[in-house]
Amino acid sequence: MSQKTGRTSRAEGTREAILTVAERLFAERGVFAVSNRQISEAAEQGNNAAVGYHFGTKTDLLRAIIRRHADQIDELRTTLLAETADSPHVRDWVACLVRPSSRHLDALGSPSWYARFAAQLTTDPVLRELAIDEAFGPSIEQTLHGLNRCLPSLPVSVRLERGDMTRTLLVHMLAERERSLADNAPTARSSWDDYASGLIDAVTGLWLAPVAG
Amino acid sequence: MSQKTGRTSRAEGTREAILTVAERLFAERGVFAVSNRQISEAAEQGNNAAVGYHFGTKTDLLRAIIRRHADQIDELRTTLLAETADSPHVRDWVACLVRPSSRHLDALGSPSWYARFAAQLTTDPVLRELAIDEAFGPSIEQTLHGLNRCLPSLPVSVRLERGDMTRTLLVHMLAERERSLADNAPTARSSWDDYASGLIDAVTGLWLAPVAG
Numbered sequence: 025m026s027q028k029t030g031r032t033s034r035a036e037g038t039r040e041a042i043l044t045v046a047e048r049l050f051a052e053r054g055v056f057a058v059s060n061r062q063i064s065e066a067a068e069q070g071n072n073a074a075v076g077y078h079f080g081t082k083t084d085l086l087r088a089i090i091r092r093h094a095d096q097i098d099e100l101r102t103t104l105l106a107e108t109a110d111s112p113h114v115r116d117w118v119a120c121l122v123r124p125s126s127r128h129l130d131a132l133g134s135p136s137w138y139a140r141f142a143a144q145l146t147t148d149p150v151l152r153e154l155a156i157d158e159a160f161g162p163s164i165e166q167t168l169h170g171l172n173r174c175l176p177s178l179p180v181s182v183r184l185e186r187g188d189m190t191r192t193l194l195v196h197m198l199a200e201r202e203r204s205l206a207d208n209a210p211t212a213r214s215s216w217d218d219y220a221s222g223l224i225d226a227v228t229g230l231w232l233a234p235v236a237g
Numbered sequence: 238m239s240q241k242t243g244r245t246s247r248a249e250g251t252r253e254a255i256l257t258v259a260e261r262l263f264a265e266r267g268v269f270a271v272s273n274r275q276i277s278e279a280a281e282q283g284n285n286a287a288v289g290y291h292f293g294t295k296t297d298l299l300r301a302i303i304r305r306h307a308d309q310i311d312e313l314r315t316t317l318l319a320e321t322a323d324s325p326h327v328r329d330w331v332a333c334l335v336r337p338s339s340r341h342l343d344a345l346g347s348p349s350w351y352a353r354f355a356a357q358l359t360t361d362p363v364l365r366e367l368a369i370d371e372a373f374g375p376s377i378e379q380t381l382h383g384l385n386r387c388l389p390s391l392p393v394s395v396r397l398e399r400g401d402m403t404r405t406l407l408v409h410m411l412a413e414r415e416r417s418l419a420d421n422a423p424t425a426r427s428s429w430d431d432y433a434s435g436l437i438d439a440v441t442g443l444w445l446a447p448v449a450g
Contacts (some may be wrong), residue, residue, distance in 0.1 A: 054267075054269060056267060056269075056270060057269060057270075058392070060404055062330075095292045097390025099273055111408070115449070143360060146409075147356060147357070147409070147412075149362055175374055175395060181425040181426075182435065184423060184425065185435050185439075188410070188413070189406055189410060189436075189439055190408060192405070192406060192409045192413075193402055193405060193406050195362070196359075196405045197401070197402060197405060198411065199360075200401070200405075208240075212394045212396075212397065212398060221449070222395065222398050223402075224449075225448055225449055226398075226402055226446055226448065227440040227443075227448055228444045228447025229441075229443045229444070229445055229447075230439045230442045230443045230446075231442070232442055233438045233439055233443075233445075234438065234442075234448075236328070236436055
C-alpha cells in the first residue's frame with residue numbers, strides 16, 4: 025500500500041467513525057444540543073476539531089449523514105419501482121414511498137438511529153429544507169409521478185398537501201418504532217415489514233380520500 | 238381591594254406572564270435549549286428564580302402551559318360533540334378530533350406558538366407522555382368511542398395504530414401551518430377552517446382504509 029492510499033483510507037475510516045457517532049448523538053440528545061467538539065471527542069479523535077477538518081460546518085456534517093442513508097434508500101426504491109412498472113393501483117405507489125425506508129431501517133439492525141435523526145430534521149424549518157434537498161432524488165419523483173397518474177382528478181394543492189402529510193406521517197411513525205425498539209418497549213407489529221404494511225394501508229386511504237373540504 | 242387579594246392577583250399576573258413568555262421561547266428556541274432562568278429574565282421578573290417559585294420544575298411549567306390550552310380545546314370539543322350526537326359518519330368524529338385544535342389556534346390569532354410547542358413535546362419520548370396525560374380528557378375519549386362505533390370491525394391494534402397516526406399527523410401539520418403564518422410564508426389554505434377541512438378529508442380516508450397488511 026502506498027503512503028498516499030494509506031492516508032486516504034485512514035481519512036475514510038475517520039470520516040465513517042465521525043458519521044456513526046454523530047448520528048447516534050444527534051438522535052439521542054438532539055441536533056442542537058450536540059457540538060462538533062463533543063462529536064470529535066466521542067469519536068475518539070485526538071483532535072477536537074476533527075469534525076471541522078473532515079466535514080466543515082455542522083450543516084455539512086448533517087448533509088453527509090443524510091447522504092449516506094439516502095443513497096441506499098434510493099437504491100432500494102429503484103429496485104421496487106422496476107417491479108411496480110406502470111401499476112394503476114395507488115397502494116403500489118404508496119408502497120414505493122414507504123418500503124424503501126422501512127427496509128433500510130430493517131437492514132441497519134437494532135438499535136438504529138437514523139429514523140430519530142431524520143424526525144428531528146423534519147421538525148426544524150431550516151434543517152427540513154436541507155433534508156428534502158438531500159433526500160429528494162429521481163426515484164421519489166418517479167414514485168410521485170406514478171401516484172399522480174392514478175389520481176388524475178386530485179387538485180394540485182391537495183396533492184402537495186397530502187404529499188406533505190405522507191412525509192410527516194412516515195418520518196415520525198418510523199422514528200416511533202425505532203425508539204420503541206431501542207428502548208425494548210413492546211411493539212404491536214413484530215417486524216418492520218409488518219409495520220410498513222399498516223402504514224401503507226393508512227397512507228393509501230389518505231390519498232384515496234375524496235376532497236370534501 | 239384587600240392586601241391579600243392584591244397579592245394574589247399580582248401573583249396571577251406574574252404566572253400568566255411567565256406562561257406566555259415560556260411558550261414563545263420554547264416554540265422558537267426549543268424546550269431543551271431554554272432554561273428557567275432565561276424565562277424568568279425574559280418575563281422581566283426581577284427574581285431569576287421566578288419560574289421555580291411560581292411553578293416548580295420545568296416539567297411543572299410545561300404541564301401548566303399544556304393545561305391552559307387543553308382546557309379551552311376541551312371546551313370547544315364538548316360543544317362540537319353535542320352537535321355530533323350519535324352520527325354514523327366517520328368524518329363527523331374525525332372533525333371532533335381536528336376542529337377543536339384548529340379553532341383554538343384560530344382564536345389565538347397570529348403569531349401563535351402553541352402548535353409548535355406541542356409538536357416538540359410529541360417528538361420527545363418523555364414529554365410526550367406528559368402531553369398525553371394532560372391533554373387526554375373525557376371529550377377525546379368520547380370522540381374515540383364515537384369513531385369506534387362507526388368502525389366496529391377494525392382490530393384493536395389497528396385502532397391504536399391509527400389513533401397514533403392521527404395524533405402525529407395533526408400535531409405536526411398544525412405546527413407547520415402555525416410556522417408558515419409566523420414566517421409570513423405563503424399558505425395554500427387561506428384559513429384555519431379550510432386547512433382543517435383538508436386534514437379531516439385525509440384523516441377520514443386513513444380511518445376508512447381497509448386492512449390489507
